[in-house]
Amino acid sequence: MKRQTGIFFYILGLYVVLQFAWWGFHLIELTEELKRNSSDVSKRVIMIIGEGLVFFSILIFGLWKIRSSIKKELQLSERQNNFLLSVTHELKTPLAANKLYLQTIQKRNLDEEKRKSLMEKAIQENERLEGMIENILNASRLENNALKPHKEDTNITHLFEQLAERFHKRNQQELLSLDLEKDVNAKVDVFFLETIINNLLENALKYGGSNGNIELYLFRKADHLIFGVKDQGPGIPKEEIKEVFEKFYRSGNEDTRQQKGSGLGLFIVAELVRIHQGKVSCKENTPRGANFEITL
Template sequence: MKKSIIIFYFIMLYSLVQLISWGTLVIKLQPSRMAMVMGEGSVFLFLLCMGAFFLHQSIKKEDKLHEQQQNFLLSVTHELKSPLAAIKLSLQTIVKRDLDKARQLSLLNNSLKDIERLDDLVENMLLATKIENRSYSFPKEQFNFSELITRITDRLQIHSCGSQQMISLNIEPDVMITGDPFALSSVVTNLIENAVKYSGPCAEVAVDLNTVNGHPFLKVADKGPGIPDHEKMLIFDKFYRVGDENVRKAKGTGLGLFIVKEVLQNHDADISVKDNAPQGAIFEITFS
């Protein structure tokens, strides 16, 4: 890529030098053709500059994509290693120590949660690949959306915050929807996991589901740092993550909200991002 850029700019510089030298020579030999030389030279120079500008923009975009892919690989490595290390430690503890049954069950339950986390990560990567390749068909059926959300929040609920409930539910019962249960479960999981991840320790995450004018309406609100206005639309791009990579604390792959956008578009649903008060972000989904 860099070699091609150097060659291109060398050719552009050579062309510019030749344009000026030949134009000067023609004007000296035939002063009456000065207007023609200036006009055609200006057009040629304009096209040359436009070509250089678009090439520069393309290179910047390619470099940005390459950087995002590198960050994605680093993030995936971290996301895989952390639960695997926790599972390994729990199993080694069970094998090497004489623990009572309650302690063994606690370690096994923690391992199951880490396995579910790994499963979510793998499913996200597979679904994102299938969506991008247009090989996923989104099989739709009617199902109970309230039960699906309740099941997911129960699994993601954090029980290490004393009596305080981290995920606060306000679910209207028996909200039925026609869609792909697997893909929509990925939408709900990604939104709630993001809310939990970016909120402070034991900060409340609110999940509301009801019907508005006969249409299902889902809202996920967190109390995290929030999302700047200029990034509210960019967050749905593949690999994009809010903030600077060097100072970002929360880990992630940058696939979650890309999947959310693609799945909802296939279900004719709208998603919007708003600021929460006093801080945080609110994701609102309206189904048609």
């Protein structure tokens, strides 16, 4: 964006200089013409006024375009700063928790059941940390075009059932309901699909799944594979729907937001779907919440 803005600015600047030089040339000619003959003066004046109006319109458009680009750059910079603050906190939290669990095990004479419980919590925090780091790495790979799909024949229904089981185990409670068409097979990149579903499920859990109202669905429609995740959270305002798939974007007010997150999950989802030559959309759920639907 910065490069495009710079190029546009230089082109606009060059046009302004050339236009003033052109006007200067015409004014000199017009002065000479007044000395000799005034019959064509009115035509030349109309031509100069017309060119002036065109120049003024282009100049106003250019200034508006530059202002919009600067505004986008400032918004991106603010999101990057928020991302750094958020991800720093989220990386420190599991590290601090793991340190506490290990110190408790080391310093206290615990029975086997309590030791096992603390070890399981430490493993969960470690998996959470791995997930955050993987998202950061995936975002970087996507921006550098380093991820290419490797499609293979896959039983999508079975894959989604496995992902749901892992999700329940990770959160230690039944939060997810399944609406999956049986034995749906397709040629897909398994890593892409797992990453997409995991990010959608984590997003649904953050914004509205604490009551167990998350649904993972899958069905075929003609030659297309349609799947997605529904939640019954607060939903997404219509004016924000176009922005939710942008990098670092997080819904809501930054000063009052309580949900954790880096603003990378839905960006990764959108990019992986695009590389897989599919479409992703955000719809309203019934009776409330959001529905992220993907078509491949």
